[in-house]
Amino acid sequence: MAALLPRLPKRIRLTPSSPTHWICRTCQQRRAFTPSSTSPQTQQQPPRPNQDEARTTHFGYETISETLKASRVGAVFSSVASNYDTMNDLMSLGIHRIWKDNFVRGLNPGIQGERKEGQRILDIAGGTGDIAQRMLDHATLVNDDKRTHVTISDINPEMLAEGRKRFGNSPYKLAKRVDFLEANAEDLSAIESASIDLYTVAFGIRNFTHKDIALREAFRVLKPGGVFACLEFTPQLSNPVLNGIYKRWSFGAIPLIGQVVAGDRDSYQYLVESIERFPSQGEFRDMIREAGFLIPGRNGIDEEGGRMGMGKGWEDLSLGIAAIHKGVKPV
Amino acid sequence: MRATTTPSSLTRLLALPPPLRTRTFSVLSRPPPNYPGHIPLTILERLSLAAGSAIGSLAKPYRHDLIASLGETTAKPYFLSRLHRAMLNNPTGRRILRDRPRITSKSMKLEELRQMPENSVGRAYAAWLDREGVTPDTRDAVRYIDDPEEAYVMQRYRETHDFTHAITGLPVIIEGELAVKAFEFANTLLPMTALSLVAIVRLKKVERQRFLEVYMPWAIRNGLKAEEVINVYWEEELETDVEVLRARLGIEKPPDLRDIRKALREQKRRQKAEREGSGAGAG
Numbered sequence: 001m002a003a004l005l006p007r008l009p010k011r012i013r014l015t016p017s018s019p020t021h022w023i024c025r026t027c028q029q030r031r032a033f034t035p036s037s038t039s040p041q042t043q044q045q046p047p048r049p050n051q052d053e054a055r056t057t058h059f060g061y062e063t064i065s066e067t068l069k070a071s072r073v074g075a076v077f078s079s080v081a082s083n084y085d086t087m088n089d090l091m092s093l094g095i096h097r098i099w100k101d102n103f104v105r106g107l108n109p110g111i112q113g114e115r116k117e118g119q120r121i122l123d124i125a126g127g128t129g130d131i132a133q134r135m136l137d138h139a140t141l142v143n144d145d146k147r148t149h150v151t152i153s154d155i156n157p158e159m160l161a162e163g164r165k166r167f168g169n170s171p172y173k174l175a176k177r178v179d180f181l182e183a184n185a186e187d188l189s190a191i192e193s194a195s196i197d198l199y200t201v202a203f204g205i206r207n208f209t210h211k212d213i214a215l216r217e218a219f220r221v222l223k224p225g226g227v228f229a230c231l232e233f234t235p236q237l238s239n240p241v242l243n244g245i246y247k248r249w250s251f252g253a254i255p256l257i258g259q260v261v262a263g264d265r266d267s268y269q270y271l272v273e274s275i276e277r278f279p280s281q282g283e284f285r286d287m288i289r290e291a292g293f294l295i296p297g298r299n300g301i302d303e304e305g306g307r308m309g310m311g312k313g314w315e316d317l318s319l320g321i322a323a324i325h326k327g328v329k330p331v
Numbered sequence: 332m333r334a335t336t337t338p339s340s341l342t343r344l345l346a347l348p349p350p351l352r353t354r355t356f357s358v359l360s361r362p363p364p365n366y367p368g369h370i371p372l373t374i375l376e377r378l379s380l381a382a383g384s385a386i387g388s389l390a391k392p393y394r395h396d397l398i399a400s401l402g403e404t405t406a407k408p409y410f411l412s413r414l415h416r417a418m419l420n421n422p423t424g425r426r427i428l429r430d431r432p433r434i435t436s437k438s439m440k441l442e443e444l445r446q447m448p449e450n451s452v453g454r455a456y457a458a459w460l461d462r463e464g465v466t467p468d469t470r471d472a473v474r475y476i477d478d479p480e481e482a483y484v485m486q487r488y489r490e491t492h493d494f495t496h497a498i499t500g501l502p503v504i505i506e507g508e509l510a511v512k513a514f515e516f517a518n519t520l521l522p523m524t525a526l527s528l529v530a531i532v533r534l535k536k537v538e539r540q541r542f543l544e545v546y547m548p549w550a551i552r553n554g555l556k557a558e559e560v561i562n563v564y565w566e567e568e569l570e571t572d573v574e575v576l577r578a579r580l581g582i583e584k585p586p587d588l589r590d591i592r593k594a595l596r597e598q599k600r601r602q603k604a605e606r607e608g609s610g611a612g613a614g
Binding site for chain 1: 357358373375376379380383394397474
């Protein structure tokens with residue numbers, strides 16, 4: 001089962017030459033994973049002039065054509081879908097629940113008091129529905145708002161099927177407060193512009209082929225004043241000793257747990273490699289700003305910058321293993 | 332420059348054996364793979380994978396990939412090398428290592444095998460596959476063995492497992508699998524085969540008794556007595572008569588397990604019908 005994922009031979013990442021394609025500094029400077037014994041082969045690959053349109057991107061530590069990334073990621077998530085929640089518990093030792101609770105509580109979905117229309121939330125890459133469930137629970141139980149609506153969107157039908165299973169015939173489903181949409185986050189044409197109050201993406205954006213396009217789509221679908229929130233792993237912890245321990249857990253234990261529990265080492269190897277390739281908190285904050293969002297500050301800390309739309313914009317969780325990024329669409 | 336001296340027998344005796352594995356890498360900087368799909372593991376990873384596979388395959392016997400990884404992580408340092416040497420010591424074994432044939436559904440075409448002469452190995456293999464409802468699907472690829480040739484030996488062992496089933500006639504049910512594993516342990520000495528015998532606890536009491544009385548003694552006796560089955564060039568033996576091959580290897584055919592179970596089921600059914608008949612008559 002583990003050998004079923006089609007694997008291209010490992011090569012050094014080739015930096016795309018086009019200046020319009022945004023790549024983070026870390027990806028450009030990233031040293032080759034495989035030692036120099038493999039580099040003479042790859043550097044002798046002749047340039048192919050008729051394929052200068054074919055751009056490459058990273059898939060974990062592999063370099064693949066951009067057109068292939070979505071399907072490779074698709075294969076990974078189709079494979080992990082049925083054990084997704086169990087594996088999350090095992091990999092993060094249950095801490096992912098605390099992160100997600102913190103994420104939702106910080107966003108405080110749901111509006112108290114009388115309103116004509118309920119809040120509309122769009123949860124991207126939310127296939128299995130754990131964020132959507134928390135959003136609806138928080139809105140209903142904490143803010144007594146029974147009109148909040150969540151659209152769960154995912155590119156992968158298997159993940160979405162898990163979400164449908166989770167909601168089953170629950171009260172939220174019967175009250176039509178949850179919707180499922182199979183879509184690529186880079187193309188949300190099914191959603192009207194300026195129709196969403198809150199756009200969330202938890203542990204999804206690092207798998208997108210073009211994060212900048214997804215951010216621009218997020219900007220488009222949000223109402224003015226709408227909030228973009230992203231919960232994602234960070235590539236490095238700030239403390240080098242803890243980072244060493246954390247990385248060894250990531251690259252040693254996680255693919256092993258994937259092999260034993262889910263029978264799929266390669267998917268979990270991809271997942272930990274994709275965390276390495278994700279931009280750092282500051283770089284990602286800059287990407288969010290480039291998409292047009294105002295960057296808030298943290299509570300009471302960088303208020304001045306936050307008011308100007310130039311706040312810190314992120315909050316580290318668990319010593320920097322994950323981070324919550326937020327952006328606000330200007331009014 | 333020091334002059335090299337021939338080591339005396341004392342120094343040879345006191346010389347340390349080569350290290351089990353000189354760990355020169357960490358999970359963050361694995362060396363490049365030695366063959367496609369190869370994943371070099373650190374010692375801690377090997378131990379954890381062995382432990383996890385052992386528990387997982389006992390809990391979920393259908394996880395063949397865990398049995399495979401259990402085999403790979405426990406086969407080194409000594410056992411796989413011993414098997415490799417056994418192949419190198421045998422002329423057919425050496426030819427197999429040179430040719431490196433692979434058994435897949437493409438290389439073993441069932442339609443051709445079914446046409447083979449009656450009682451030939453190929454026919455018996457096809458008949459066994461049909462009877463059990465399995466195919467010569469590609470087995471899980473070996474990933475955790477570092478040396479490419481030893482990895483091939485492991486792969487070959489895995490792929491010829493079905494042939495062992497075919498010439499002994501043992502079925503794919505747990506009892507049959509355990510009997511083949513016991514035979515393979517006595518024959519190949521791979522630790523995974525012995526470890527998988529722990530699954531005896533999963534057998535029902537009657538099955539366990541039968542296994543310990545009949546099949547385990549058969550397996551140990553024949554595994555030890557027989558030639559190394561790993562050295563059989565199955566692709567060339569497809570037209571050989573099964574009895575001839577068994578005689579050549581030194582394997583007796585065990586009692587047919589499916590027939591025994593069927594007979595027992597019939598007996599039980601008859602007894603039940605009698606009881607109900609007499610009960611209905613009396614009531």
